Amino acid sequence: xxxxxxxxxxxxxxxxxxxxxxCRSLDxxxxxxxxxxxxxxxxxxxxATSNEGSKATYEQGVEKDKFLINHASLTLxxxxxxxxxxxxxxxxxxxxxxGQGRGNTIYFGEGSWLTVV
Amino acid sequence: xQQVMQIPQxxxxxxxxxxxxxxxxxxxxxxxxxxxQRPGGHPVFLIQLVKSGEVKKQKxxxxxxxxxxxxxxxxxTATQTTDVGTYFxxxxxxxxxxxxxxxxxxxxxxx
Numbered sequence: 577x578x579x580x581x582x583x584x585x586x587x588x589x590x591x592x593x594x595x596x597x598x599c600r601s602l603d604x605x606x607x608x609x610x611x612x613x614x615x616x617x618x619x620x621x622x623x624a625t626s627n628e629g630s631k632a633t634y635e636q637g638v639e640k641d642k643f644l645i646n647h648a649s650l651t652l653x654x655x656x657x658x659x660x661x662x663x664x665x666x667x668x669x670x671x672x673x674x675g676q677g678r679g680n681t682i683y684f685g686e687g688s689w690l691t692v693v
Numbered sequence: 694x695q696q697v698m699q700i701p702q703x704x705x706x707x708x709x710x711x712x713x714x715x716x717x718x719x720x721x722x723x724x725x726x727x728x729x730q731r732p733g734g735h736p737v738f739l740i741q742l743v744k745s746g747e748v749k750k751q752k753x754x755x756x757x758x759x760x761x762x763x764x765x766x767x768x769x770t771a772t773q774t775t776d777v778g779t780y781f782x783x784x785x786x787x788x789x790x791x792x793x794x795x796x797x798x799x800x801x802x803x804x
Binding site: 582608610616617618619621625664669671673679680681682683684685687 | 724728735736737738741772781785790791792793794795796797799
């Protein structure tokens with residue numbers, strides 16, 4: 577079946593540094609990918625919609641300069657957390673939408689645990 | 694944007710008992726999806742409901758979409774310990790299929 581790969585699965589970074597998370601659709605092209613944030617025992621909060629070849633659409637309250645999203649190809653979207661702070665520590669999950677041939681099904685990556693120290 | 698309310702937040706059952714989680718929206722939904730997230734894992738797509746009054750089954754899981762397409766339910770018959778996890782409903786909207794998730798129901802099963 578379709579697979580979405582997310583890397584790294586876990587990352588620890590120092591406060592003030594930037595960290596990049598990659599989301600790849602391995603066997604289908606995804607014109608649209610989504611980035612979510614999930615706090616422990618909470619639901620998924622949509623951060624932004626990543627569109628291939630154009631700027632990402634951010635949800636209200638999400639800082640676009642802090643969470644940089646780049647969807648450079650039909651199989652890759654990246655989320656860069658810039659100038660990370662401890663409050664940015666969270667579980668970040670991406671998802672990718674397969675095309676009409678697969679019923680527009682949305683597949684999730686395995687998620688990335690970010691810890692900012 | 695659209696909002697989806699999901700209840701209960703938590704449910705603890707004895708193995709063999711049934712379990713149901715409910716989702717409600719104040720607006721008519723074009724479709725609703727259900728996901729399962731195991732502890733420490735990522736959400737896994739279970740099913741999508743599109744038609745008014747639709748009922749779909751997957752082994753012990755029964756999914757329903759209300760006649761008005763404003764509510765949905767997931768029912769598990771005779772729960773097993775492997776059913777443990779958080780079940781999320783999600784409404785899809787717009788041309789880009791953006792998902793809005795309910796808060797989820799955490800199911801724990803006592804063996």
